Amino acid sequence: MTEPRRAVAYPGQETVLTVTVTNTSDVIAGATVRFLGADASWVTVDTPTLRMFPGATERAEVRVRLPEGVPAGERQMAVQVTALGEGGLTSVEEVTLEVPRAPRVDARLEPATVTAGRRAVFGVVVENTGNTTETSSLVGSDAEGKVRFGFVPDTFVLAPGEQITTELRARGRRPWFGSPAVRPFELRIAEPRGDVATGRRGGRPVPDGADAHAPSVASDAPPPAAIGVLVQRPVFNRGLMSMLGLLVAVSVFAVVIAVALTSVVNRSAADRDLALQVAQARAQGATTGTSSVAGAVRLLSSGEVVAGVAVEAFDAGDPTRALATTATDEAGAFELSTLAAGEYKLRFRGAGFSEVWYPSSPSAEQAQSIDLGVGESATGLVVLLGGVPATLSGLVVGADVAGATVQLELPMEEPDIAGAAPAATSGAIVRSVPVGADGSFRLDDVPSPNVYDIVVSKPGFSTQVQRVDVAAGELRAGIEIRLLEGDGTISGTVVGTQGPIGDATVIATAGDVTVRTVTLTDGDVGSFTLRNLPTPATFTVVVAAEGYSAATLSLDLAAGQALTGVSATLGVDSGRLGGMVSVTPSSLGAGGVGVSVSDGARTWQTVSQSAVSPGAWSVSGLAIPGTYTVTFSRADLASQIVSVSLDAHGSVTSGAQRADRVNAAMRSSTAQLTGTVSQTDDRGVVTGPAPNVTVTLSSGTAQYEVSTASTPAAQRGRYAVDALPPGTYTVTFSRSSTASRSSIVTLAAGQSAVLDATLASPASIRGKVTQAGAGAAGVVVNLYRASDYGTAVGPVASTVTTGAGDYVFPEVEAPQHYLVEVRLSATAAALATSAVTTVQNSQALVVDVALPSP
Structure with a gap:
């Protein structure tokens, strides 16, 4: 069940x-x-x-x-x-x-940041990491609403584990002058709405260029599937504007000075008083209100929280003086309370980050206002901080750097402490570039700030990793990474208690270098070779194989050294006991014997085999070292107990020759009685084996009964009684018309006794038929049961006399009452009958009959 x-x-x-x-x-x-x-x-x-x-x-x-x-x-x-x-x-x-259904679709941008003019193209890799087929689409949104998003293809159907690469086409109005416009945006996975193929939403046409999939995102929406940044260069760059500005400044410098002095002189006292009153009222309102704003600040490149960022609240009409300030805590959260009702704009500033006005604007003019009523709170605000994409460049040095690859990866673990060498990573790959023939490399458009691993790899060389902490918009140059050639080898053999071990795993580790192989299973079984190891170095070699305990070696390799002859010996990870169970004295394998192995706390049980290898048994998974009690038992066999001790390698220290030779020669717990029953004739001469003789063994209330065999001829008259409990038995041999015979026999456990018997001849009737004193030849003699004579029941036997008038009925039922009738032929009338006579078992009865004279 x-x-x-x-x-x-x-x-x-x-x-x-x-x-x-x-x-x-x-x-x-x-x-x-x-x-x-x-x-x-x-x-x-x-x-x-x-x-x-x-x-x-x-x-x-x-x-x-x-x-x-x-x-x-x-x-x-x-x-x-x-x-x-x-x-x-x-x-x-x-x-x-x-x-159950577990739908999930992930997306990532490649690259995550693009610097362009009005239009930019991003690659988006979408993967169905759930367990159901998903029909979805991508939607993009930016907090300022200044970017329009288009996707090719715009919908996709993904089976579990399937992925597709789509193209994101972002378009927005670029600034005319000033600094590049940083426009962070989010991508989300959304169910398609309406007829996406025709650009319709809710049955109404969507204007050309609009996002046909863009849903309204609730405040409690899940985190975005991906975050990207579109950096738009201004139409007129800063260098040109600086030149023009310099020319203009020279021309109007005197005018500016004159206007400024005139403004200061002419400002009236009333204007100054009004400005002071407005500022005082604004300050008082900012500290006595009941409204508040709260949210969190995250890193644009990785989404991690940012602590220590200054948060300032300004009146929406005057973004020159902060009414309230605070800073984000360790969780990146902030809250500005006791604000008066009104419209506010928020500014976020942190060391190494570009200034951002909520939600993601570079200036107050483009910032979004937050309207607070009396007692209202605006919560859940999320602001992303970042800088202009960084650039990393450097040089890979070594004997042969051509063909090497540099990958920029996000570390999977927390950054190591300063000065410590990072471990090899397998994080998400941000950028990947080939190394030039001179060893130089350059990684552009790196999202910043963030911590990255620069991974240099090449077949035949050890992988090198260098961790860098990239500041916002940093131009990091002069990075140098040495590519170490793997010119060392380690070779040897892995052996166990039974000899070489094939298919064992061998792993060598030194710092961030890991090389693995397996031992041979054919030919030179158990041998291995680890190649392309960087030298000099100290390697930790771990050897493991199924069913064995692992071994760890520490090996030093000098420059270019080929270390040979390394031997790793593996002990078994658990013990095993086995053997054969036989029955004496035949020494044949005994199947169906229960085998119990116990260490006192736990018991393992099995049964000896009955078919393929009769008597074989084995138990594995035993804790080592340990001492075990092995018990052999079967209902018809005398139980045996053996104590076996195993050492830490699974070898036997006492109790048996070997762990696979814990044998048991068991004796039967019952006895067997066999024999042959013979028969004699009426003269006492043995005539041969007697079939169908009933052999009955009785001991108290227990009784066993068998019959001697009638076929085949070789087994005629033989009997066998098995599984007899030890004891004393009365053995009775009986057969119809034959006198029974009894003997007493005592049987011991495991004994196979033989008891033969010879029975007397069966009952018979014979005689002579005479007429006028001479033997009557050829007359018919019928034998009737006395109770049947004169009825419709015929004779039990019939015969014809010999020339001398003799007849015989050799084996008749006894004891019984009979009479003999004589006729001249089978159809003639009866001429004479004998008196009723009684025949006993084994009696040879003589009945003569005299016929009347003719």
């Missing part, structure tokens, strides 16, 4: 099924439990083989862990239980595992 028969299975989590098996036979039985319909790596059966005494019930737990990415829906699987031994029955119960 399997419980439950239907369960919800979440990928990556264990689903536990309980299998209950009951032994309904009257002998010790075993069964195997298998789970069908799933990959073997997904399933663990805690007790795949069950051993049970008669009437006992055992349980096994089946643990199913479906991997991530298994498609949603119902999966039909089954639990199979098969009885051990010849003709074992098999039971199969179906199990339904339901994998």
